[in-house]
Amino acid sequence: MRTPKIIILLLILVVVSLTIIFTSMVQPQTMSLGVEYDVRVINNLRDNSSLPLVIWCTSPQGDLGGRALQEGDDFEWTAKIDLWSLMADYTCTMKWDSRRKRFEAFKGSRDSNRCGTTKKCSWSVREDGFYFSSDEVYWTKDFSWL
Structure with a gap:
């Protein structure tokens, strides 16, 4: 039996x-054991219709490409991170007029918590620097152009 x-x-x-x-x-x-975040970079430079904000971004998997953003335009993508390592750094190089800045538009170890429950990570590029928001209502300046 x-x-x-x-x-x-x-x-x-x-x-x-x-x-x-x-x-x-x-x-x-x-x-998979990963999480996805929506990352968005918005050109909020005032009256730059003749001079676009040029953005070029890379990810751990390769090149995300570039764009020339007019006032109000945006560049967005989905950032994917591995829950075990939080290793997902998405770097963008920005150029506007004579100014140039390279910054981490998404860094897993920094942004996995601050992007909130909506998993939304937004950047507003302005004349005085780069502002971060997880809701596109409240913005905090994180970086200057210099």
Whole structure:
């Protein structure tokens, strides 16, 4: 009588294992241990219609590309971080007129908490520097151009 119980237990183990393997092959994104954040850089330089803000960003996976942003335009992407290491640094180089600044638009160890429950990390680029917000209502100056 013990043999059927062992066989049933082994069958259950095989079915569960196959289900896990199949699920990870069909939907790998749901099995990952990462978190996604929406990152947005907004050109809030006043009256710069003839002089765009040039932005070029890179990620741990490679180049995100660049854009020339007119007043009010934005550049956005999804930052993905590994929960174990929080290693996800997204760096942008900004150029406006004679000013140039390279900064970390998203740094996992710094931003994973401050981007809030909405997972929204926004930057407003202004004449006097770079302002951060997790809700695009309240802004805090984080960096100057210099």
